[in-house]
Amino acid sequence: MFLKQVPLYASLILLTACGSRPWVPYVEPAPGTDTAQLRVITNGEVRGGVYDGCVGNEQGLAKAGRFYGDHLPAINYPQSPVVPPKLDMPARFAPKLSDYLGATSMAEGSYSEMVAEYRVPAGKPFVLVLQTLQAGSYGSSYMQCSEQAGVFTFEKGKNYEVYLGIKNVTSSDGTTQVKCPFAVYELVSFGKQGLVLPSLIQAKAPSGQKCPAR
Secondary structure, rough: OOEEEEEEEHHHHHHHOOOOOOEEOOOOOOOOEEEEEEEEEOOOOEEEEEEOOEEEOOOOEOOOEEEEEOOOEEOOOOEEOOOOOOOOOOOOOOOOOOOOOEEEOOOOEEEOEEEEEEEEOOOOOEEEEEEOEEEEEEOOEEEEEEEEEEEEEOOOOOOOEEEEEEEEOOOOOOOEEEEOOOOEEEEEOOOOEEEEEEEHHHHHHOOOEEOOOO
């Protein structure tokens, strides 16, 4: 997890670099393929796909959008997908991620958490990437979570939850810290009450190789 504060003008360069990759919606595996179920929770931008040794051509799983105080969507910053898919999965375990202002055009609403659920290939390395995320702050600075990536292998028929983004955390002394969670865990159900416990899944680091442009 990484967080830093940098001058606002630098965000224009970073946002241009991050925004240069087209957003290609995720396509689920073909019928008859072994799959697991994956719940994506984020207030940032998450992409994923079968890992073939490089990073950069993943498909779009979830991209948070901006909303105004009455939860009206900001036209210039829509979430994607607009209607997130839902599957028959165990209850959510993770706490809610924070709303936050963007680093630019702060008057155009706050980014809000979104949740999308997908079938993903089982038994194959699958890479998840949280894109660089900037949260607006007071003055001429903003808070940044750097890009993070991890490779996971999901098991057939199991349910997983990913929790990626930015979150304000209040410590015991009353101070607030900003964290950049990147957690993936299996949802293990037990008992007649439908209780759910998470079993953390360790990520493998992808290679530093960037995929050639398609």
